[in-house]
Amino acid sequence: MAGKKSIAEILESLPEEERLILTMHYVYQVSAAEIAGKLGVPERAVLTVIASGRSRLISSIF
Structure with a gap:
């Protein structure tokens, strides 16, 4: 898989x-x-990072 990280x-x-x-x-x-x-940020912000990070990981892997 050339080009994949x-x-x-x-x-x-x-x-x-x-x-x-x-x-x-x-x-x-x-x-x-x-x-x-633990980080002192809104839970919604954490959920947003998790969702966008998951999408980024999936698109980078496949």
Whole structure:
């Protein structure tokens, strides 16, 4: 699959807060509500990052 990036490469290319949210959610299975509380941001913002990050990961992998 020439031209496709690994998940690690995709995550590395993201802004730090997005990378942190996606890692907490998908690697450590932390809920959006918990992430929001720990980062001091609205839960809706966390959910938005998770949704857009998932779409970006899927389109980059396939």
